[in-house]
Amino acid sequence: MGSRIGLTNSSAQINIDFLAGISIFLISFLLVVQLVPNLFIPFQGQPVTLHSVGYRTSVILCEDPGWYNLSNATVNISGYNWEDYPNNVSRLGLAKNKSTENLSTPQMLSGSKLFNLTGIYNSSDPGSYSNIQEHLGLTTSYRKYDYNISLVRFDGIPSSYMNGTPFFQIGYSPQSNIDVEKVERIVSFEMYDLPHDYNKTNFSRLNPAIDVVNLPISAYRICIESVNFSGSPSNISINLTNHSGTTYQLMNTTTYLPTDMPVILDLSDELNKYDDLSHKVTITIDYSNIIWYCYSSHAGDLVGDKLAAKLIIQVW
Amino acid sequence: MKLIHSTNAQMNTIEGLAAALLMIFAILFVSKSAAITMPQSGEFLNSQLQLYGHDALIMLDQEDYNSSSQLKKYVAGWDGIEAEPFNPVSPSLEGFDQSLRKIMPDNVLYNVDLVYAYDGCVIEKPVIYHGIPPDNSIRVFQLVTLYDEYSNISSDFKIHENNTIPDTDHSGSLLYNIVQVRCTLWYA
Numbered sequence: 001m002g003s004r005i006g007l008t009n010s011s012a013q014i015n016i017d018f019l020a021g022i023s024i025f026l027i028s029f030l031l032v033v034q035l036v037p038n039l040f041i042p043f044q045g046q047p048v049t050l051h052s053v054g055y056r057t058s059v060i061l062c063e064d065p066g067w068y069n070l071s072n073a074t075v076n077i078s079g080y081n082w083e084d085y086p087n088n089v090s091r092l093g094l095a096k097n098k099s100t101e102n103l104s105t106p107q108m109l110s111g112s113k114l115f116n117l118t119g120i121y122n123s124s125d126p127g128s129y130s131n132i133q134e135h136l137g138l139t140t141s142y143r144k145y146d147y148n149i150s151l152v153r154f155d156g157i158p159s160s161y162m163n164g165t166p167f168f169q170i171g172y173s174p175q176s177n178i179d180v181e182k183v184e185r186i187v188s189f190e191m192y193d194l195p196h197d198y199n200k201t202n203f204s205r206l207n208p209a210i211d212v213v214n215l216p217i218s219a220y221r222i223c224i225e226s227v228n229f230s231g232s233p234s235n236i237s238i239n240l241t242n243h244s245g246t247t248y249q250l251m252n253t254t255t256y257l258p259t260d261m262p263v264i265l266d267l268s269d270e271l272n273k274y275d276d277l278s279h280k281v282t283i284t285i286d287y288s289n290i291i292w293y294c295y296s297s298h299a300g301d302l303v304g305d306k307l308a309a310k311l312i313i314q315v316w
Numbered sequence: 317m318k319l320i321h322s323t324n325a326q327m328n329t330i331e332g333l334a335a336a337l338l339m340i341f342a343i344l345f346v347s348k349s350a351a352i353t354m355p356q357s358g359e360f361l362n363s364q365l366q367l368y369g370h371d372a373l374i375m376l377d378q379e380d381y382n383s384s385s386q387l388k389k390y391v392a393g394w395d396g397i398e399a400e401p402f403n404p405v406s407p408s409l410e411g412f413d414q415s416l417r418k419i420m421p422d423n424v425l426y427n428v429d430l431v432y433a434y435d436g437c438v439i440e441k442p443v444i445y446h447g448i449p450p451d452n453s454i455r456v457f458q459l460v461t462l463y464d465e466y467s468n469i470s471s472d473f474k475i476h477e478n479n480t481i482p483d484t485d486h487s488g489s490l491l492y493n494i495v496q497v498r499c500t501l502w503y504a
Contacts, residue, residue, distance in 0.1 A: 020329050024336045031340055035347050055363070107374050154418055184364060186371035186419055188378060303415050304386040308375060 053145055054181035054315045057136055061149070062185045062311060063106040066093030066113065083116040092117065092135040094311075096190075107186065109311075111193035114151070114168055121170040132170070138315065147171045148314040151187075153218045153300055159309050160298040161195045164214060167299070171314075180316040188306040194299035196307075201291050208286040211294060215275040217268050219297040219307065224256055224263040226291050234258075234290045240271070243278035250283075256290070266302060362454050365424065369456035369501045372419045376412075377458055386415070391430065391460050391495050396478040399445035406443045408476060413444050416499075425504045431457075431496040434482045440498075441480065453502035462492040 068082035069090045080097045082089045094117065096110040121128055130139070138145040148171035151159040158166035174180045192198070196219075199211070213220065227234045237253040250270060256263055274281050285294070300309035376387040395408040405413045409428075416426060428444035462475065464483065475481075475492065484493040 017329050021332050024333060028336045028340050032343060035343055051363070058367075107371055108378055183367070185367060186375055188375050301418055303375065303418065306375070306378065308419065 050145075050179060050181040050315060053138070054183040054313055057138065057147065057149075057315060058183045058185050058311070058313045060092065060136060061094050061313065062109065062187055063095055064091070064093035065095045065097050065110075067091040083110070083113045086116055086120055089120075089131075089135050092132065094187075107188060108306075109187050109189055111189055114194075118168055118170060129171070145315045146174070148174060150312050151299075152310045152312055153298075154308070154310065155216060155218065157216065157218075157298075159194070159218075159300055162197055162214075162296075162298060164298065167195065174314055174316050178316055180314050183313045185311045185313070186308060187311045188303065188308045189300065191295070191302070191305055191307055194297060194307055196295060196297035196299065198293060198295050200293040201287075207288075208284050209294075211283045211285070211296075213271060213281055213283055213296065214298070215279045215281060216272045217296060217298060218300055219295070219302045220266070220268040220271055221295045221302055222265045222267065222285070222292060223295070224261055224265075224290050224292045226261055227258050228289045228291055230258065232289045234288065236285065236287045236290060236292070238265075238267075239284045239286075240274060241282040241284065242274050243276060243280060248274065253286075268301070362452065365454045365501050365503065366456060368420055368424060369426070369454060369499045372416060373456060373458040373497060373499060375419070376415060377460070385460075386412075387458065387497060388460050388462070391481075391497060392462055392475045392479070394430065394443065394479050394481070395476050396480040399442045401445065404445050409443055416444075420501075423504050425502055427500045429498045429500075430481070431498050432481050432484075432493050434484055434493070449500045449502050453500050455498060455500050457496050457498040460495045460497055462495065463490050464492050 065080040066082045067078065067080060067090050068085040068088045069078040070076070070085055070088040071078075078090075082092070094109045094113045095106060096108045096113075117132070121132060125131070130144075133139050133144060133147065136147065138147055149168075150166075150170070151168040153159055159168060160166050199209075201209075222236075222238070224234075224236060233255055234257075235253050235255050236251070238250040239247055240250050241247045250267065251265070271281060271283075297307060300307035302308075373387065376390075377385045379385060390409055390412040393408055394406060397403070397406045397408070399406050412428070416428075420426060425446045426444070427442065427446055427449060430441045430443055432439055462481070481493050481495060484491070
């Protein structure tokens with residue numbers, strides 16, 4: 001009598017065709033399951049949309065001066081100078097209006113528009129975040145895009161007032177676990193349009209002139225404009241003293257001829273070499289018979305006669 | 317032994333095997349070719365690079381207090397010396413190179429060429445050379461127009477005596493030449 005479960009029983013075994021068929025099917029099914037999600041990776045829509053939204057926002061901010069529209073029973077006016085009518089903004093833009101024509105200068109931004117945008121954002125109105133969102137075209141019929149916009153120097157430090165407080169950072173901070181599109185635009189401002197220090201020669205003041213500078217600084221310029229009395233020699237020398245009292249000579253006594261002027265000395269890179277834990281140095285400028293000015297700013301870097309910085313736009 | 321010596325249904329197995337292999341290879345083929353033609357994914361990576369170059373040239377071309385544009389001043393003041401690996405920056409354009417270096421992030425490298433037309437030919441002169449650009453580098457350009465009369469207007473802004481950009485037109489017109497400032501950028 002053969003065992004019911006014994007090895008000698010040759011009936012009711014799985015057919016080898018079935019075995020081969022089912023294993024081939026399972027292997028190919030697994031392969032397909034693995035392949036199918038990867039098939040569509042190149043066609044995923046989300047980053048593409050975010051990129052175009054980020055780029056569009058950067059263009060609106062950097063290449064357009066914006067628009068306001070004030071219409072009620074008595075007046076109906078509109079124009080590019082929305083910074084004068086912050087309650088009637090229809091489109092935000094930071095590009096500077098040209099004074100003569102109503103044409104904007106791309107990438108040349110206006111300081112007053114920048115500070116008015118910060119003003120709108122920091123106002124007591126609880127809806128200011130979403131108002132700006134709407135004026136930047138970030139509210140669409142199917143979703144809202146969150147934003148963070150800031151002005152940053154080329155060394156990565158936020159553009160600041162002379163006391164070191166950043167002056168343009170609006171929007172929420174993005175969470176770390178979501179896709180964020182970041183667009184950086186290089187923008188410029190007129191030299192005197194952003195927070196700065198400007199001191200011109202004052203002959204009633206003490207000579208040498210002494211200036212305490214916070215480091216790292218992004219713009220520090222000494223410009224020798226002209227001689228005071230022609231005929232007498234015109235000299236300048238610049239010394240630097242650090243926190244521990246060591247004095248370094250930045251420029252030994254140099255004579256400039258009236259034909260050389262204006263002489264522009266950009267010292268920001270030179271000064272930043274002396275940055276230490278105190279982040280402070282003292283500059284001593286000894287001069288005779290010259291008219292000069294000293295310009296410094298923590299807002300951006302001087303490129304030519306313009307202050308340049310990066311506008312960083314993040315959307316998600 | 318019925319299991320092995322049975323002659324039924326043998327072809328079905330081989331057909332099934334062949335069909336499965338065909339299907340797998342077809343799917344593999346489709347998925348591989350789809351991965352190659354990713355639409356514009358490279359463009360998105362490089363659009364920030366293009367913005368850096370474009371914004372930098374536009375900013376340098378903006379009007380200044382003392383000259384009509386920095387970029388124009390540099391092109392007019394070029395001393396005709398070409399850049400090469402042992403002389404990466406033409407001496408008269410040190411300021412231009414310093415401005416670009418300040419503006420660009422540390423991981424971006426760039427070359428600058430001046431391109432102009434003369435006597436029916438297009439002439440390219442490298443003026444800033446920081447290496448051989450890779451295949452995925454980006455090119456941007458800005459056109460600068462030079463006029464004859466600059467030499468009379470201000471000493472700060474005149475065409476350098478060794479500048480090899482020629483006066484392209486007949487003596488009657490004010491036009492001197494049109495120069496394309498071409499910047500090639502790539503990630504280091």
